[in-house]
Amino acid sequence: MIKAQNLTKTFNNHRVVNDISFEIAEGRTMVFLGTSGCGKTTTLRMLNRLINPTSGSVYINGKNICNQVPEQLRRSIGYVLQHNSLFPHYSVLENIAVVPQLLKWDKRLIRNRAIELMEKLHLSKKLLNAYPRQLSGGEAQRVNIARALVAKPPILLMDEPFSALDTITRLAIRQEFTALDELKDKTIVMVTHDVQEAFEMADIVCLMDKGRIIQQGKPADLLFHPTNDFVRDFLSDSFLQLALTVTHLVAVWPYLTAAVSTHSVQINLSVNATIAKALTSVKDKNNWDAVISITNGTEQKTTSWAGLLQAYAHYKKESL
Numbered sequence: 001m002i003k004a005q006n007l008t009k010t011f012n013n014h015r016v017v018n019d020i021s022f023e024i025a026e027g028r029t030m031v032f033l034g035t036s037g038c039g040k041t042t043t044l045r046m047l048n049r050l051i052n053p054t055s056g057s058v059y060i061n062g063k064n065i066c067n068q069v070p071e072q073l074r075r076s077i078g079y080v081l082q083h084n085s086l087f088p089h090y091s092v093l094e095n096i097a098v099v100p101q102l103l104k105w106d107k108r109l110i111r112n113r114a115i116e117l118m119e120k121l122h123l124s125k126k127l128l129n130a131y132p133r134q135l136s137g138g139e140a141q142r143v144n145i146a147r148a149l150v151a152k153p154p155i156l157l158m159d160e161p162f163s164a165l166d167t168i169t170r171l172a173i174r175q176e177f178t179a180l181d182e183l184k185d186k187t188i189v190m191v192t193h194d195v196q197e198a199f200e201m202a203d204i205v206c207l208m209d210k211g212r213i214i215q216q217g218k219p220a221d222l223l224f225h226p227t228n229d230f231v232r233d234f235l236s237d238s239f240l241q242l243a244l245t246v247t248h249l250v251a252v253w254p255y256l257t258a259a260v261s262t263h264s265v266q267i268n269l270s271v272n273a274t275i276a277k278a279l280t281s282v283k284d285k286n287n288w289d290a291v292i293s294i295t296n297g298t299e300q301k302t303t304s305w306a307g308l309l310q311a312y313a314h315y316k317k318e319s320l
């Protein structure tokens with residue numbers, strides 16, 4: 001568990017992080033979201049002592065990190081940066097091997113683990129001896145992720161990990177990343193500008209402005225119970241998309257009406273999936289007439305994307 005208490009960081013008499021506190025339970029994902037320059041990265045870097053707070057403390061599993069040797073602390077915390085953070089004169093294998101070498105792993109073990117991660121991240125084994133300049137942005141970012149995960153750290157810090165990529169690559173890597181079995185039980189702290197990304201990935205969103213936390217809570221809490229106009233305005237542009245991202249099919253189950261499709265494409269989902277996931281699946285299959293088959297225990301209902309939206313409208317009307 002990570003606990004930050006009254007963290008403040010001052011640069012040149014300017015409080016860029018101003019007395020913030022938060023807790024992240026083990027195995028959970030917290031995403032810091034907010035305006036540019038509001039102190040997200042500074043906050044993240046205080047968790048692995050790349051920046052030391054001016055005042056306040058960070059505890060990891062009850063231990064104050066300021067009593068730990070920074071280099072040792074960082075060996076148990078994976079860190080994924082935005083882009084161009086690979087060592088340019090190291091090959092892909094050498095980049096991934098940095099922490100395992102510090103931990104004195106056997107060479108064969110390092111290579112096998114690197115190959116295992118590269119396969120999981122859909123990177124060709126042929127790239128093991130390539131240099132960062134020979135990689136595409138997407139490949140480089142996959143190597144970055146492999147490097148952060150290689151020594152199986154229980155905590156992963158990610159600073160805008162997907163932001164330098166084009167939309168398609170960004171979505172592909174994000175989907176691959178969230179599907180990784182390696183992430184099971186990891187505590188993840190991520191910084192992003194992308195509201196949609198934050199809502200898809202976060203258990204808890206922490207919305208910051210001018211060095212302060214304005215609201216922290218479950219994505220649905222921020223969306224439907226904003227504490228003030230700043231939160232409401234911040235999320236207003238993507239409100240419907242975010243609402244579909246935080247609403248699970250189980251919520252609209254009672255309102256679903258059966259649909260008959262002229263097409264044979266069928267999408268199977270459980271009620272635990274979100275409406276956004278159902279709509280994306282239809283879009284990915286490029287078949288807006290697809291039958292969406294939803295399973296709820298032993299029961300099953302079929303609907304269409306239009307039926308889903310209708311059920312959502314009905315559900316919102318009833319819950320108002």
Ligand SMILES: Nc1ncnc2c1ncn2[C@@H]1O[C@H](COP(=O)(O)OP(=O)(O)OP(=O)(O)O)[C@@H](O)[C@H]1O
Nearest residue numbers: 011012016034035036037038039040041042043193
């Ligand atoms: N080492 C430093 N020295 C002086 N000022 C700094 C330093 N690091 C960050 N700052 C300033 O602190 C403020 C917060 O920066 P930070 O990078 O934490 O914001 P951010 O929310 O991550 O921004 P962005 O989303 O634009 O990356 C900014 O005004 C920045 O210029």
